[in-house]
Structure formats: C-alpha cells, structure tokens
Amino acid sequence: MSRLDGALREVHRMDELAAGDSFLHRVHPLWKLLLTLWYLVLxxxxxxxxxxxxxxxxxYWISGFSIADLSLREALARTRWILGALFLVGIANPLLDRVPVLTLAGVPVSGGMISLATLFVKGLFAALASYLLIATTTLEEICWAMRLLRIPKLPVTVTMLTYRYLVLLMQEARRMSLACGLRCPGEKGVPFSIWGAFAGQMLLRTMERGERVYESMTLRGFHGEFPPPSxxxxxGGFVWFVLWLCALAFVRAAPIFELAGRRLFG
Amino acid sequence: MHMADALISPAVAGTMYACSALTAAYSMKQARRDDNPRLAPTMGVMGAFVFAAQMINFTIPGTGSSGHLCGGMLLSGMLGPHAGFLTMIAILLIQCLIFADGGLLALGCNVWNMAAYGCFVGGLLIWRGVMRNGVSRKKILAASVLGSVVSLQLGAFSVTLETALSGVTELPFPVFLAAMLPIHLVIGLVEGLITAAVLTFVYEARPELLWTGETARLETESKRGLLSRKGALGALLAAAIVTAGGLSLLASAFPDGLEWSIQRLTGSTELEASGGAAALAERIQNATAVLPDYAFPGSGSALGTTVSGLAGGAIVIALCLAVGYLPRLFRHKNRSVTGLKP
Known part of the structure; x- marks a missing residue:
C-alpha cells in the first residue's frame, strides 16, 4: 500500500530530522511552540x-531553515496538497474580483490575482513554519511543552501513546494489506466483501496488542506521566525567542519590503 | 476536510480553539468519571488504529474509486463520544504536525469540524439513540451511515462558514456550500458503510467492546448534570435573546441560499404567486404578519429588526416548550385516571 509506505517513511524521516543537533534543535520546545503559534497568528x-x-x-523560516540545515525542497514537497486545496478555494478570486489594483510592466493586475497570491503565500509560509517546528522538535518535546502550558495530562498522554503505537499499527496494516493484495490481484484496495472482516480483525488484534504493550509499560513503572525529554x-534559547517575537511583530506592523523599495527607488 | 492555516483569520481560529477547548474540557470531565487506568492506553491504541485504517483503501464497488472509514463514528462506537473526541484531538494533532494535514492554527477548526460532530452528533445523539433498546446488525448499519452522513454534512457546512467568515475567498457562500455538501454526502455514505462493516464485525466477534450508551445513561441518572433543567433553559433563553436581538442586526442584506438560487433563475429573489389559493394565502399572510420582512411596516429600522428577532425567538421557544410539555401533561392525566403512581 503506497499510502501506508509513504506515511511510515514520513514518520521515520521526521524522527530523523528532529533528532538533529543544531542551535534550533536545542532551543526549549516551549519557546519554539509559542513562537510558531505567534508566527501563524501574525x-x-x-x-x-x-x-x-x-x-x-x-x-523567519529562511533563517530557521539555514540554522537547522533543513532542505527547502523536501519541505515544499510536503506542501503540495495544501497548495492544491488553497487553489480550489481561491480560484474564484481572479474571476470575481477583476478591478485592477496595480500595473506590473504595463500589465494590469486585478485585486483577485493579488488576493489569490496572498492566499498561496500565507498557506506556504504557515506550512513551512510548522515544518520548521516539527523538524527541530520531537513529538515528545512538543507534548512536554503542552504539559508546561497546563494542558491536562489525558489528551497529552493519548497523543504520545497514539504516536508510539502508530508505527506498530501501520506496519501491521501494511502486512495485512500486502497479504490481501496478494490474494486479490487486480483489486484497487480491500474488496467490498471483506471490508468488515479485514478492518475488524485488525482492530481486535490492535486492542490485544495494546493491552500487552500497556501491561509491559506498567511493569516498567509507567503511571500515566512521561518523563521530560533527555x-x-x-x-540563548529565551533570548532567541524574545528577539523573534519582537522582530515578527515589527514585520507585521511595518511592510519592510515596501519601505526598502521606496528607499532604494524613490 | 482538513483546513489549512491560510483559510482562516485569527479571530475565527481563536473562536474555534475556544469552542474546541471547552468541549475537550467537558469530555475530559466525563471520561474521568470511569476512573479506568486503562483508558489512556486504550484511547491511544484506538487512535493509532483509526490513523492506520484511514490509510487503507477500501474499494467502492462499481465506481473504480476507494474510501476510508469515518474516525469519529468508529471511536464513538468503541470508546464512547467523550473518550472518542479526545482521541480524535490526538489524531488531528499528529496529522497536522507530522503529515502537514491541516494547520496548527486551524487545529481548533479541524477538531470542531471533524471530531465534535462525529463524536457528539454522530456518536452521542445518533449512535446512542439508535442503540438505546439493544444492538442489532441493522441498527449498527443505520446508525453508522446516518451518523457519518449527518456529521460530514455538518462538518462541510462549518468549513464553508469558517472560510466565508475569514474572508479569504470571493466565492459566494451559497456557491461554496453547493460545491461542498453534495461531495461530502457521497463521502459520508461510503464512510458510513465502511464504519458499519467494521462495527458489525466487532459486534459479531466481541459485542462487549461496543459502546451503547448504557453506562452513560446510568451515570446521568445517578449524578446531577452540569446544568440543572432550569439552568439549561435559562442559558438557552439567554442565547436566544442574544442571537435574536443582537446578532439579527448583523444579518446579511444579501439573499440567502434559496433566494440566491431563485434570483439566478428568475431575476428576482421572490416568486410571483399565481392562482386563487396562493392569492388567499398572501392575503392571510399580509393580515397576520406583525413584522413583515423583519421590520415594522413601512420602516427598515434596526429596532424593528431587533424586535422581530426577539418576537420570533419567543414564539419558537413557546412552541418548543408546548411540544415538549404537552405529551407529559397528557401522560400524567392518563396515569391519574388508571390510578398508577407517577
């Protein structure tokens, strides 16, 4: 199953990236999480x-990618679905908003074109900022930051456990899908006649396995609380956080590119 | 249906975060009542199962395409709506962070659109309602399909509304809605069938694993609810007054979905009546309408709009109370006639 393989690859890749050792990787996860949210809101x-x-x-993300040594190409590949969805939502803008708002090299550009471009850029920047967060911070660290923000234990623990079980179950699902595919050649997916039996078996196996894993965790001293990441x-993480907080607020308040353009070209 | 960050404004994102956080707090309170130490691991493993199962393609006969199961309904059917809702939050958070499926800022919207409707409308209202008097294969099929269709339609409606309120698209709200609802109707049907197939298998193999609301009902009978009946009625009344009196002023002057469709066809937002019956109905309406077109006759003032909103709200509440209390009145009378103690 290509989707399962892709998802497994994605999980392993993100784990690999988050295990890096740059300055950004070692900034406290709480500062990174708060700064990402601030960036997204702005x-x-x-x-x-x-x-x-x-x-x-x-x-923000250009400097982040540079410090953490991340590949922009890899990050852009993840945003293709987001941009596709944004295109569907924003496609009507150039058709319905045709009033020219500026002229570029003699070609009038309508308000709809500008608003569509803004939508794309917003989506792209937001996706890249989120990627920067998850590529420099493990999910355990993000969950720890959530606990520091007083988010209750239950949803945070469930998130952690879901993530830990995820790879296990996707491998199980891949094995079952492969077995099913070999027995039903030519089918695009799981045939209609065995929908219930297939997913139901997987569910029952999952629950049994979950119980075994939980009993093992209890024997090793798990009482519902994960230790902080090692x-x-x-x-300098806090200074970095405060500086970016102010810098982003300044960029939001003053259009720096426009001001620089005016200064250079009059 | 995952919304990206670019589709929403900070105001909409904040509001939806607040709504989702309140629902999560309520769900946590309900889920903790079980005092089950295995709850968190069960939720975790179920979350991972839904995640993995959503990546398996189920062939839809005769179409050449495929679908996947409906997470909210399945989790409600197995864990109950409250634990199911919290599990869906974990799934959506991981999807957003690891797979860039939905934005971090839009997480509140996505939790509301994809988890709240699936777990509370699909699970708490439909699933629990259908299973009230016992479980059967037909009931599982009916509840799963109905729950999936209704929750997906509500989710699609919310996505459209949140996008429109954020002002990122020039697409008129009715057009956007007309594009979203039919496709999600088909998706809901397919997801409902797959969910029903899984839950039926569980019912046949391990029926004790299904959540039918029995425990929840016993708990609600023995414990007091979050709000008393008077409190709940008071809160509803306050919400109705705010909505009718205040928010009616903000109502759009543009035609609604149906009026828009009529305008496209006829050039006017209203259809001309023809025939004797229609003329008679119009005369009756003109004679009885106190606030025609939501305003005092001959004026388009804001006060008229507010008064009409309040009057309409009061009539609706009175009708609802009448519908709710009349059967009870008759039931008491019947009991007293037969000499049965209430």
Missing part, C-alpha cells in the same frame, strides 16, 4: 491584498 492576520507586507514574514536545552 501571518493569518495579514489582509487579503497585503502581499508585499506578507513577504517580510519569510525572514535532550538539554541551549541557554
């Missing part, structure tokens, strides 16, 4: 025609 708050101001927000945090 990016989403740009008006529909504020494309030039929005471009200034790229400074990776040490860097001292």
């Amino acid at each position: 990016t989403a708050s740009f008006p529909r025609y504020a494309l030039s101001g929005l471009l200034g927000m790229s400074l 990776r040490g945090t860097v001292r």
Whole structure:
C-alpha cells in the first residue's frame, strides 16, 4: 500500500530530522511552540491584498531553515496538497474580483490575482513554519511543552501513546494489506466483501496488542506521566525567542519590503 | 476536510480553539468519571488504529474509486463520544504536525469540524439513540451511515462558514456550500458503510467492546448534570435573546441560499404567486404578519429588526416548550385516571 509506505517513511524521516543537533534543535520546545503559534497568528492576520507586507514574514523560516540545515525542497514537497486545496478555494478570486489594483510592466493586475497570491503565500509560509517546528522538535518535546502550558495530562498522554503505537499499527496494516493484495490481484484496495472482516480483525488484534504493550509499560513503572525529554536545552534559547517575537511583530506592523523599495527607488 | 492555516483569520481560529477547548474540557470531565487506568492506553491504541485504517483503501464497488472509514463514528462506537473526541484531538494533532494535514492554527477548526460532530452528533445523539433498546446488525448499519452522513454534512457546512467568515475567498457562500455538501454526502455514505462493516464485525466477534450508551445513561441518572433543567433553559433563553436581538442586526442584506438560487433563475429573489389559493394565502399572510420582512411596516429600522428577532425567538421557544410539555401533561392525566403512581 503506497499510502501506508509513504506515511511510515514520513514518520521515520521526521524522527530523523528532529533528532538533529543544531542551535534550533536545542532551543526549549516551549519557546519554539509559542513562537510558531505567534508566527501563524501574525501571518493569518495579514489582509487579503497585503502581499508585499506578507513577504517580510519569510525572514523567519529562511533563517530557521539555514540554522537547522533543513532542505527547502523536501519541505515544499510536503506542501503540495495544501497548495492544491488553497487553489480550489481561491480560484474564484481572479474571476470575481477583476478591478485592477496595480500595473506590473504595463500589465494590469486585478485585486483577485493579488488576493489569490496572498492566499498561496500565507498557506506556504504557515506550512513551512510548522515544518520548521516539527523538524527541530520531537513529538515528545512538543507534548512536554503542552504539559508546561497546563494542558491536562489525558489528551497529552493519548497523543504520545497514539504516536508510539502508530508505527506498530501501520506496519501491521501494511502486512495485512500486502497479504490481501496478494490474494486479490487486480483489486484497487480491500474488496467490498471483506471490508468488515479485514478492518475488524485488525482492530481486535490492535486492542490485544495494546493491552500487552500497556501491561509491559506498567511493569516498567509507567503511571500515566512521561518523563521530560533527555535532550538539554541551549541557554540563548529565551533570548532567541524574545528577539523573534519582537522582530515578527515589527514585520507585521511595518511592510519592510515596501519601505526598502521606496528607499532604494524613490 | 482538513483546513489549512491560510483559510482562516485569527479571530475565527481563536473562536474555534475556544469552542474546541471547552468541549475537550467537558469530555475530559466525563471520561474521568470511569476512573479506568486503562483508558489512556486504550484511547491511544484506538487512535493509532483509526490513523492506520484511514490509510487503507477500501474499494467502492462499481465506481473504480476507494474510501476510508469515518474516525469519529468508529471511536464513538468503541470508546464512547467523550473518550472518542479526545482521541480524535490526538489524531488531528499528529496529522497536522507530522503529515502537514491541516494547520496548527486551524487545529481548533479541524477538531470542531471533524471530531465534535462525529463524536457528539454522530456518536452521542445518533449512535446512542439508535442503540438505546439493544444492538442489532441493522441498527449498527443505520446508525453508522446516518451518523457519518449527518456529521460530514455538518462538518462541510462549518468549513464553508469558517472560510466565508475569514474572508479569504470571493466565492459566494451559497456557491461554496453547493460545491461542498453534495461531495461530502457521497463521502459520508461510503464512510458510513465502511464504519458499519467494521462495527458489525466487532459486534459479531466481541459485542462487549461496543459502546451503547448504557453506562452513560446510568451515570446521568445517578449524578446531577452540569446544568440543572432550569439552568439549561435559562442559558438557552439567554442565547436566544442574544442571537435574536443582537446578532439579527448583523444579518446579511444579501439573499440567502434559496433566494440566491431563485434570483439566478428568475431575476428576482421572490416568486410571483399565481392562482386563487396562493392569492388567499398572501392575503392571510399580509393580515397576520406583525413584522413583515423583519421590520415594522413601512420602516427598515434596526429596532424593528431587533424586535422581530426577539418576537420570533419567543414564539419558537413557546412552541418548543408546548411540544415538549404537552405529551407529559397528557401522560400524567392518563396515569391519574388508571390510578398508577407517577
């Protein structure tokens, strides 16, 4: 099953990236989580025609990708579905909003074109900022940061456990899907006649396995609370957080690209 | 149906985060009542199962395409709506962070659109209601399909509304809605059938694993609810007054979905009546309408809109109370006639 294989690859790849050792990897996960949320709120708050101001927000993820040594190409590949969905939602903008708002090299550009471009850029920047967070922070660290934000234990523990069981179950699902595919050649997926038996068997196996794993965890001293991640945090992390907090607020308030353009070209 | 961050404004995102957080807090309170130490691992393993199962393609006969099961309904059928809702939050958080499926800012919206309707409308109202007097294969099929269709339709409606309120698209709300609802009707049907197939298998193999609401009902009988009946009625009344009196002022002056469709066909938002019966109905309506077109006759003032909103809300509440209490009134009378103690 290609989707299962792809998902497994994705999980392993993100784990691999998050295990890196750059400055950004060692910043406290709470600062990274809060800064990402701040970035997303500011990016989403740009008006529909504020494309030039929005471009200034790229400074954050460009510097982040550079410090953490991440591949932009790999990150862009993950955003293709998001951009596809945004295109479907925003496709009507150039058709319904045809009033020209500026002229580029003699070609009038309508408000709808600008708002569609803004939508794309917003989606792209938001996806890249989230990627920067998860590529430099493990899910355990994010869950720890959530606990520090006083998010109750139950949903955080469930998130952690779901993630831990995920690889196990996807491998199980892949084995079952492969067995099914070999017995039903030419079928695109699981045939209609065995929908219930297939997924139901998987569910029952899952629950039995879950019980075994839980009993093993209890024997090893698990009482519903995960210990904090072992990776040490860097001292300058808080300063980095405060500086970016202010810098992003400044970029949101002042369209730096537009100001620089005016300064250079009058 | 996962929404990206670019589709929503901070105001909409904040509101939906607040709604989802309140629902999660309520769900946690309900889930903790079980005091089951195995709850968290069971939820975790079920979350991972739904995650893995959603990546398996189930062939839809005769179409050449495939579908996957409906997570909210399945989790409600196995864990109950409250634990199911919390598990769906974990699934959506991992999907958003690891697989870039839905945005972190839009997480509140996605939790509401995909988990709240599936677990509370599909699970708590439909599944529990259908299973009230026992479980059967037909009931599982009916509840799964109905629950999946209704929750997906509500989810699709919410996505459209949240996008429209965020002001990111020029697409008119009715057009967007008309594009979203039919496709999600088909998806809901397919997901409902797959969910029914899985739950039927579980019912045949391990019926004790299914959640039917029995425990929840016993608990609600023995413990007091979050709000008393008077409290709940008071809260509903306050919400109705705010909605009718305040928010009616903000109602759009543009035609609604049906009016928009009529305008497209005829050039006007209203159809001309023809025939004797229609003329008679119009005369009766003109004579009885106190606030025609939601305003005082001959004026389009804001006060008229507010008063009409409040009056309409009061009439609806009175009708609901009448419908709710009349059968009880007759039941008491019958009992007293037959000499049975209430």
